[in-house]
Amino acid sequence: MRLLIARCQVDYAGRLTAHLPMATRLILVKADGSVSIHADDRAYKPLNWMSPPCTLTERPAPPVPEPLPDAAAVAEPLTAVWEVRGRDGDTLQISIGEVFSDSSHDLGVDPGLVKDGVEAHLQALLAEHPGSIAPGLTLVRREHPTPVGPVDLLCRDADDAYVIVEIKRRGEIDGVEQLTRYRELLNRDALLAPVRGIFAAQSITRQARTLAEDRGLTCVLVDYDVLRGLDDPGSRLF
Structure with missing residues (x-):
């Protein structure tokens, strides 16, 4: 499992469209290929996600264009752009800015939920x-x-x-x-x-x-x- 804490912007295109503006979030990439984006609330439910089977392509961020002299704000520089494509052609584009933490962990084979009192x-x-x-x-x-x-x-x-x-x-x-x-x-x-x-x-x-x-x-x-x-x-x- 890969855990990435970074500032990111997320754009989904498929049966509908959805946009998450730039903010600090947690991105989970699991061994099954699924990708989910989480905020620091909403319990377990992600803000957006792509279920497997899907493919993740990571590429360097495009260069930031020079701002116009009268521009009110400067675009936040990006470090990478992820494109996650689902089997139905849906896409999830994750534009990543500053990265605060990036780690990968092998969780091994999960034995499944064992409930007390089954x-x-x-x-x-x-x-x-x-x-x-x-x-x-x-x-x-x-x-x-x-x-x-x-x-x-x-x-x-x-x-x-x-x-x-x-x-x-x-x-x-x-x-x-x-x-x-x-x-x-x-x-x-x-x-x-x-x-x-x-x-x-x-x-x-x-x-x-x-x-x-x-x-x-x-x-x-x-x-x-x-x-x-x-x-x-x-x-x-x-």
Whole structure:
């Protein structure tokens, strides 16, 4: 990755045109060929960018013409001009003035985002503590196979009836639809029916909760920190 902090002017031409006047900015050139221009705000979002595949051509700046005697201002001298061309013919021209920092770094192969509390870990914790989902619930099997995919948890309740649990970090309508398909399929098995469903998640959207309740499914919010033993609800003030 190349990081360039410099005064620059940026002109984009393509489906539309855009112009950034001369100012101090950060320019990122990544190994995938992408180029993005950032200001010291807007969080992660760049002011302008070119996504790969694209090509970057760097050439020396043209000489600065002599100013006219009555010119009100002198053009800022440039050190280089970058032209970034996308596959659709779009161009991003970056006119670079004073350079404050120019460095390159090999970041290596990124392993990707590893989230704390992914669904697989949450499923493992709930399999160990099914009673935290509903009192009297006991685990029969994790990843119970069905023709339309595995059910996260197959359990029995206090009345010895079968219960299936679909686990999500964030419960949305797609998860409710998934649980509905599993329940309808398993209820065709005389050895399992009647089967009820529980939709367990760290958070559940209002639309998903409404759909689940309309279909006779139970929604349960689970606290990941409590399951990991990092939080004691009894010690809370509120």
